[in-house]
Amino acid sequence: MSEIEARIRVHVGDITRLAVDAIVNAANTSLLGGGGVDGAIHRAAGPELLAECQSLNGCKVGDAKLTKGYRLPARYVIHTVGPVWQGGGKGEAELLASCYRRSLELAAGKDCRTVAFPAISTGVYRYPKDQATQIAVGTVSAFVSHNAVPETVIFCCFDQQTADLYQQALLRNGGSA
Numbered sequence: 450m451s452e453i454e455a456r457i458r459v460h461v462g463d464i465t466r467l468a469v470d471a472i473v474n475a476a477n478t479s480l481l482g483g484g485g486v487d488g489a490i491h492r493a494a495g496p497e498l499l500a501e502c503q504s505l506n507g508c509k510v511g512d513a514k515l516t517k518g519y520r521l522p523a524r525y526v527i528h529t530v531g532p533v534w535q536g537g538g539k540g541e542a543e544l545l546a547s548c549y550r551r552s553l554e555l556a557a558g559k560d561c562r563t564v565a566f567p568a569i570s571t572g573v574y575r576y577p578k579d580q581a582t583q584i585a586v587g588t589v590s591a592f593v594s595h596n597a598v599p600e601t602v603i604f605c606c607f608d609q610q611t612a613d614l615y616q617q618a619l620l621r622n623g624g625s626a
């Protein structure tokens with residue numbers, strides 16, 4: 450296993466349960482909460498999270514903003530806004546890659562050693578899972594290979610099927626290493 454591969458893990462479970470330095474939220478541009486992983490994070494973090502989010506003036510698609518984790522076991526939440534899938538011709542791939550990069554930059558700025566990502570845009574935003582997984586793995590691998598922090602990145606998948614996609618993408622990505 451290469452050094453880069455050793456720094457990227459796949460986990461099956463609920464991201465709100467992870468005691469890591471930062472978890473990433475697949476938020477919407479309002480940052481005021483929503484369904485899916487966003488709703489789960491706000492429920493677990495408590496009302497103080499919404500109060501901090503209300504002071505942030507929203508977030509652009511492809512960008513990210515950081516808050517405290519409040520009642521979560523994670524110290525920080527990095528809220529990023531993935532693109533809504535519109536067929537692939539509206540810059541979705543670049544915007545999704547930007548979500549991963551910006552989140553990692555914010556995590557590095559707070560010296561986070563371990564960061565966990567959900568599968569951004571693959572729920573209500575309908576991004577095809579195989580393509581989203583390729584972008585997630587490619588972007589995170591590139592970042593990790595150029596930066597010492599975060600040391601470890603976890604892809605937190607809600608189900609085993611998604612985790613299998615990540616494992617396959619990681620194997621392909623590191624296949625020549």
Ligand code: ADP
Pocket residue numbers: 462463464465475476484485486487489531567568569570571572573574575605606607
């Ligand atoms: P988006 O609006 O960016 O598509 P969603 O929250 O609808 O965001 O879905 C993103 C992904 O997060 C989906 O693959 C969904 O299965 C997953 N997900 C939902 N809840 C959780 C959770 N508590 N922990 C980890 N992943 C979750």
